[in-house]
Amino acid sequence: MKWGWVFLGVLLTLGTLSWADKGLEVPEYDGKDRVHSLNAKNYKSVMKKYDVMVLYYHAHVGNNKEAKKVFELEELALELLTSPAALTYQLAAQVLDDIDDEDIGFGLVDEKNDRSVAKKLGLDEVESIYIFADDEIIEYDGELAADTLVEFLYDVIEDPVEIIDNDRELKGFHNIDEDIKLIGYFKSEKSPHFIEYDDAAEEFHPFIKFFATFDPKIAKKLRMKLNEVDFYEPFMEEPAIIPGSPYTEEELVEYIEEHDRPTLRKLEPHSMYETWEDDIDGKHIVAFAEEDDPDGYEFLEIVKEVARENTDNPDLSIIWINPDDFPLLVPYWERTFEIDLGSPQIGVVDVKDADSVWLDMDDDEDMPTASELEDWIEDVLSGKIDPDEDDDDNMTQ
Amino acid sequence: MKWGWVFLGVLLTLGTLSWADKGLEVPEYDGKDRVHSLNAKNYKSVMKKYDVMVLYYHAHVGNNKEAKKVFELEELALELLTSPAALTYQLAAQVLDDIDDEDIGFGLVDEKNDRSVAKKLGLDEVESIYIFADDEIIEYDGELAADTLVEFLYDVIEDPVEIIDNDRELKGFHNIDEDIKLIGYFKSEKSPHFIEYDDAAEEFHPFIKFFATFDPKIAKKLRMKLNEVDFYEPFMEEPAIIPGSPYTEEELVEYIEEHDRPTLRKLEPHSMYETWEDDIDGKHIVAFAEEDDPDGYEFLEIVKEVARENTDNPDLSIIWINPDDFPLLVPYWERTFEIDLGSPQIGVVDVKDADSVWLDMDDDEDMPTASELEDWIEDVLSGKIDPDEDDDDNMTQ
Numbered sequence: 054m055k056w057g058w059v060f061l062g063v064l065l066t067l068g069t070l071s072w073a074d075k076g077l078e079v080p081e082y083d084g085k086d087r088v089h090s091l092n093a094k095n096y097k098s099v100m101k102k103y104d105v106m107v108l109y110y111h112a113h114v115g116n117n118k119e120a121k122k123v124f125e126l127e128e129l130a131l132e133l134l135t136s137p138a139a140l141t142y143q144l145a146a147q148v149l150d151d152i153d154d155e156d157i158g159f160g161l162v163d164e165k166n167d168r169s170v171a172k173k174l175g176l177d178e179v180e181s182i183y184i185f186a187d188d189e190i191i192e193y194d195g196e197l198a199a200d201t202l203v204e205f206l207y208d209v210i211e212d213p214v215e216i217i218d219n220d221r222e223l224k225g226f227h228n229i230d231e232d233i234k235l236i237g238y239f240k241s242e243k244s245p246h247f248i249e250y251d252d253a254a255e256e257f258h259p260f261i262k263f264f265a266t267f268d269p270k271i272a273k274k275l276r277m278k279l280n281e282v283d284f285y286e287p288f289m290e291e292p293a294i295i296p297g298s299p300y301t302e303e304e305l306v307e308y309i310e311e312h313d314r315p316t317l318r319k320l321e322p323h324s325m326y327e328t329w330e331d332d333i334d335g336k337h338i339v340a341f342a343e344e345d346d347p348d349g350y351e352f353l354e355i356v357k358e359v360a361r362e363n364t365d366n367p368d369l370s371i372i373w374i375n376p377d378d379f380p381l382l383v384p385y386w387e388r389t390f391e392i393d394l395g396s397p398q399i400g401v402v403d404v405k406d407a408d409s410v411w412l413d414m415d416d417d418e419d420m421p422t423a424s425e426l427e428d429w430i431e432d433v434l435s436g437k438i439d440p441d442e443d444d445d446d447n448m449t450q
Numbered sequence: 451m452k453w454g455w456v457f458l459g460v461l462l463t464l465g466t467l468s469w470a471d472k473g474l475e476v477p478e479y480d481g482k483d484r485v486h487s488l489n490a491k492n493y494k495s496v497m498k499k500y501d502v503m504v505l506y507y508h509a510h511v512g513n514n515k516e517a518k519k520v521f522e523l524e525e526l527a528l529e530l531l532t533s534p535a536a537l538t539y540q541l542a543a544q545v546l547d548d549i550d551d552e553d554i555g556f557g558l559v560d561e562k563n564d565r566s567v568a569k570k571l572g573l574d575e576v577e578s579i580y581i582f583a584d585d586e587i588i589e590y591d592g593e594l595a596a597d598t599l600v601e602f603l604y605d606v607i608e609d610p611v612e613i614i615d616n617d618r619e620l621k622g623f624h625n626i627d628e629d630i631k632l633i634g635y636f637k638s639e640k641s642p643h644f645i646e647y648d649d650a651a652e653e654f655h656p657f658i659k660f661f662a663t664f665d666p667k668i669a670k671k672l673r674m675k676l677n678e679v680d681f682y683e684p685f686m687e688e689p690a691i692i693p694g695s696p697y698t699e700e701e702l703v704e705y706i707e708e709h710d711r712p713t714l715r716k717l718e719p720h721s722m723y724e725t726w727e728d729d730i731d732g733k734h735i736v737a738f739a740e741e742d743d744p745d746g747y748e749f750l751e752i753v754k755e756v757a758r759e760n761t762d763n764p765d766l767s768i769i770w771i772n773p774d775d776f777p778l779l780v781p782y783w784e785r786t787f788e789i790d791l792g793s794p795q796i797g798v799v800d801v802k803d804a805d806s807v808w809l810d811m812d813d814d815e816d817m818p819t820a821s822e823l824e825d826w827i828e829d830v831l832s833g834k835i836d837p838d839e840d841d842d843d844n845m846t847q
Contacts, residue, residue: 076799219748223744345626347622348619
C-alpha cells in the first residue's frame, strides 16, 4: 500500500482563503485514491479503460532514504512523507476525473517491481511521466506540479492541428511567438496532403504547434501556395518555407526534427528538464530577462535581435529564462551563478557542475548593443569565454 | 507545537525529475522551521528583526475538523495533515531566507490565541496574509501557493516607482497592458512633485505599477508636460491625464482610488480573491478566453473593443479569465457554470450562489460582433439578463 495515499482529507492546494462568495473554489485533494498501481498482470486491462493513460515511472520506493528514516511512523504519515509527488499526482487525477469528454487514467509503474511492464511499454527514463494517447507516447519532462501537469494534459487532448478561419484568428496565430509553430495551406480537411500534415503533427503534439488554413484569402495574406507548409522558429519574424511541397508525413517529420532546436528558446515549466538536457557540448547560453520589466524587456529585444541575425548558426541556441515563471528558483540561481536577477543577465553555464561566466553589465549603465552582445557570443562559441576556466580574467567587457 | 511543522525532509515542490545535469534544482522543503509564532509578548521584538514581515493570520487550529479527526495520529503527522498551508508557507520562508539584501521574516498569528496581536497590528481578515514593509501594510488576498506568494514578495521589495530612461524601456512600458499603470514626468528625482508621486506609489505598490521619466525626449514621445501624471487603465490605448497638475500625494491617491476598478481586468493568481470580492451588485461579468489560442485571442479582441468603447461606464467591469492561468479550476468552472471552456465564453455570475447565464455562442459559427456583444452587456446591466432567474428563456441569442 506504499503508493496508496489514502489519507484523511489532506489538502494540497489550499488556495481558498476565507470568503463567502462562490465561484473561485480551488480544488483540494479529497483523499480518494484514483491512481492505479500497474503490474504485469493488470496493466493491459487498466490501460484499455482509458482514452488517455498517464503513467508515472517512478524510482523504487523502498530505496528512498526518507522512507527508511521514518519507517517507524504511522503508515499514513509514511506514505505522505515519502511521496509528496503523490499528492501532486493524485490532485491532477482528481481534477481530470471530472471532465466528461475524455477518460484520463493515472497509473504508477515502479522501477524495480514492475521492470517488465516498463520494458513492454517502452518507458526508459525513471522519474518521468509518460502519456499514452491515440497510439502516441508523449514524454512529460517538466515540473511535477499539479497545475503544470494538468495544463499540459489539456493540450494533449486537443486536436493536433488548429484551423485558422478568419483575420482575427490569423492575428492570434501571429501573436504566438514563444513556440515553434507551423502552418499549412490545403484545399480542405479531406486533402491527402492535409492528412499527411495532420499525421506529422501527431508526432510532435503538443510541444510544437500546428495550424492550417483552407481559406485562399488567409493564404494570400500569408503569401502561401497551396499545399505549402511554413515553419516558424520562436521569436523570428519570417518563416522558412519547407522545401519540396507537397510533402509526405516522413518528409515533414524529418524537416522538423532537423530544425527543432531554435536559436532562441524560452524555458517553460512543462518542458524545463527536457530543454535543459538538450545542451550543446555540455553548455548552455542562458539569458535571464523579466519581460514585464522595462529593463528586462529592453534586454530581451537586444537578445532577439542577435538571435534573428544569427538564426542560421546551428551552434547557437540561447535559453531565455523569465524569472517570473520560476519564482522558487530565483534565489537558487542567484546563489549558484553568483548573479543578481534583479537586472537582466546573460552567461554561459556548464551543465555538469553549474560553473558559469556572465557578461559584465553594469545595471546603471546602458545595456550592451546588439553588436557587443554578438561579439561576446562569438567569444563563447569559439571557447575564448569558458565557464570551466574559473579565474576572473574570463569576465569580459 | 501545533504550528511547528518540524517534520523530516518533506518535499513540497518535487520538480526534480531524475537528471544528472546541474542548474535547475527546484527547491524542496528542508524541514527546518523558519516561521515565528507571534504572540503578545514576542511580536514587537520579532518584527523588529526584519525589513519585511509576512504574517499569516490564520483560523484557530483547534477548531479545525481535520485536526480532531486525526488527533490520535502521531503529532508529526497531525501537523502535516492539519496544515498543508504550512508547507507552502515554510517553503516560501525557506526560499526567501537566502536572499541577501532584504531580511524577510515569516510569522503566524492565531485568530483565537493571538486576538490582541491581530488587533494591535490591524489584521482584520482571517486567512489572509499581511505584509509589513516600509511602514505600509499590504494585504495579500491571492492563491496560497509558494510560487505565487514568493513572486508577489519579490514585487513588494522592489522600488515602487520604476524609471524609464530610453526608447527600448519605453517600448517595455507600452508592452505592459494587463495592469493599471501610471507614468509621471518630472524634472528629477529631487523634484518635490516626484516625491509626492513616489509617496502615492507606496500606497498602491505592488498592485498598481508606477513609472516615471526625467527625460524630455521620452516625455515628448508620451506627449506629456512637466509634472503631469497619466493614468492607464488595463487594455486601453489612450491614458487619462490626471487633472490639476502638479499634484499632492493625497490628490493622486484620491484619483487612483476613484478609478481603480477598470472596465476590463484580468484575474491574476496573486489577487484572485480580492478581485472576485469586488463585485458589482453581487454580480460579475466574466469572459473566459485563452490568449494563446486563435479562437480565444479573437474573442478577447472583441471584448477589448467593447471595453474601450464603454470605458466611461462606471457600472461595467468585465473580469477576463485566461483558463491557462488556473488549470486546476477549469473542470470546477465547467461543472459549476455548465459551460465548455474549450472555447471562449462570456456570462454573468451571481457571486453568492454561483448561478450564471452565458451568452450562447456556437463555436462552429462566427463569434458575436462587438455590437452584438454590447447589446448583450446592455441587457445584463439593465437586469434583462439575470443569473437569478434560472429558466432557460434567459439564454439569449
